[in-house]
Amino acid sequence: MHIWVSDYYKNLFGTKVYKLTFDAGCTCPTRDGTKGTRGCIFCSQSGSGEFTVPFDMTEPNIPERFKGADTFIAYFQNYTNTYGDLEELSAKWHKALSYKGIKGLALGTRPDCLGDDVLKELDRISQEHFVQLELGFQTSNENSAAYIRRGFSNDVYFDAVARVHQKAPKVHVVTHVIFGLPGETEQDMMNSVRAAVDAGTDGIKIMCLYVLKDTDLAVEYEQKKFEVLQMDEYFELLKKALAIIPPGVIIHRLTGDPPKATLIAPKWTTDKKLVMDAVKKLTNLY
Numbered sequence: 001m002h003i004w005v006s007d008y009y010k011n012l013f014g015t016k017v018y019k020l021t022f023d024a025g026c027t028c029p030t031r032d033g034t035k036g037t038r039g040c041i042f043c044s045q046s047g048s049g050e051f052t053v054p055f056d057m058t059e060p061n062i063p064e065r066f067k068g069a070d071t072f073i074a075y076f077q078n079y080t081n082t083y084g085d086l087e088e089l090s091a092k093w094h095k096a097l098s099y100k101g102i103k104g105l106a107l108g109t110r111p112d113c114l115g116d117d118v119l120k121e122l123d124r125i126s127q128e129h130f131v132q133l134e135l136g137f138q139t140s141n142e143n144s145a146a147y148i149r150r151g152f153s154n155d156v157y158f159d160a161v162a163r164v165h166q167k168a169p170k171v172h173v174v175t176h177v178i179f180g181l182p183g184e185t186e187q188d189m190m191n192s193v194r195a196a197v198d199a200g201t202d203g204i205k206i207m208c209l210y211v212l213k214d215t216d217l218a219v220e221y222e223q224k225k226f227e228v229l230q231m232d233e234y235f236e237l238l239k240k241a242l243a244i245i246p247p248g249v250i251i252h253r254l255t256g257d258p259p260k261a262t263l264i265a266p267k268w269t270t271d272k273k274l275v276m277d278a279v280k281k282l283t284n285l286y
Contacts, residue, residue, distance in 0.1 A: 002242065004283060005203065005252040009073075012130060013103055018066050019075040020102070022055035024092050026079040029113065035151040040136075042148060042178075042209065042217045044262065052077050055092055059099050073104040073130070082133075083113040090121050097129050104130030111135050111160035112152040116167065123168035132172045133164060134205070140195035141188045144181050154195065161199040174252050175201040179237050180209035182226035186237060193241045203250035206241060208234050210256065211264040218264055228266040235278055242282065254279055 009017035030036040053060070055076070062069070074096035082089065093105055105125065114133075122131055137157050139145055145154070157175075164173050175196040179189050196204055208229055211221045220226065229237070238254055245251070255276075258269050269275060 002245065002247055002249075002251050005250055008203075008250045013071050015071050016069065017071050017073060017103070018069050019073050019106065020060055020062075020066075021052045021075045021077045022060070022096070023052040023078055024055050024076045024081050024089065026076075026081050026084050026089075028080045028110070029083065030149055030151045031079075036149055038149065038216060040138075040148050040150060041220075042212070042215055044212045044259075045214060055096065057092065057095050062101070070101050072102045073106050073132070074099075074102050075106040075108070077106075077108045079108075080110050080113050081107040082109040082115075082118045086117055086121060093125065097125070104132065106132040106134060108134045108136070110152065111137070111157040114160050114163065116163075119164060119167040119171075122171055126168055126170035130172070131168075131170065132174060132203075134174045134176060135160065135201075137175045137192070137196060138178045139181055139184065139188065140192040141181075141184060144184055144188065147183070148181065157195075158199050161201060165200060172202045172250075173200075174203040174205060174250075175199070176205045176207065178207055178209050179234060179241075180229040182220070186240070189237055190240060190244060193244060197245060197249060201249060203252045204245060205253040206238065207253065207256040208266065208269060210258045210266075210269065212259070213262040213264060221264060230266065231268040231275075231278070235282070238282060254282065 006016070028039060031039045066072075076092070093107075096102055097105060122133070125131055135157065138148065138150060140154055142154060161173055161175075164171055177189075177192045177196060193204070193206070211218050211228060221228070242251075255269070257272075260270050263270060
């Protein structure tokens with residue numbers, strides 16, 4: 001049986017854990033001119049941080065929906081949160097961990113933005129706090145990777161996971177994979193899952209491709225260059241993916257939470273109850 005992230009966190013912290021999502025003010029090498037200026041083809045102008053709040057070094061307000069909760073992970077979600085001045089970034093990480101109720105740190109980042117200095121600092125923090133690194137891998141198909149402007153080869157991802165395990169062994173590595181990228185077959189998507197498992201990822205997030213307004217992907221979708229996955233197609237793919245993910249790999253997410261205001265397709269993803277009911281059926285099967 002698989003271990004789902006809610007149970008994984010509860011075993012670690014002894015209680016239910018919630019994430020507070022923050023914007024650290026970072027950018028990406030595919031946006032600042034280092035590897036490009038337009039970002040990944042599917043990424044919104046907020047760097048996939050529609051639900052984040054700016055981290056301004058003051059104690060955050062706890063959202064009303066978390067009223068009564070007392071254990072949180074500070075999730076620096078959008079753009080690349082290990083890319084920039086390490087001293088400034090580390091100050092934000094430590095500040096977040098100093099606040100009441102925040103017991104751990106999660107950083108959304110890229111495999112090509114994990115220098116030895118970053119890993120040394122994360123290793124130091126992980127001696128006293130839970131640290132989770134979320135790596136945007138998306139696909140093992142190198143042609144797809146070039147199409148989405150990922151900006152690094154598969155070897156960079158494999159090397160990054162190995163280096164984290166070697167230099168910061170207490171850090172929990174989560175790999176992001178996207179199903180439904182234009183032109184990809186079922187085999188391509190399963191290969192991406194296998195690649196993450198073979199790399200030694202500790203956890204995995206699988207998400208359906210979203211088409212958001214004001215992205216280059218939206219232009220191609222409007223030109224009818226590809227079709228998005230329907231709900232039944234997506235969940236059939238998830239079933240096959242779960243069958244090849246070993247029980248020791250923590251399942252962090254099987255769906256995303258697209259911003260309704262900017263979502264073009266697929267529309268079924270906005271029916272949260274319908275989607276979560278389908279996810280629950282999967283959890284009962286696996």
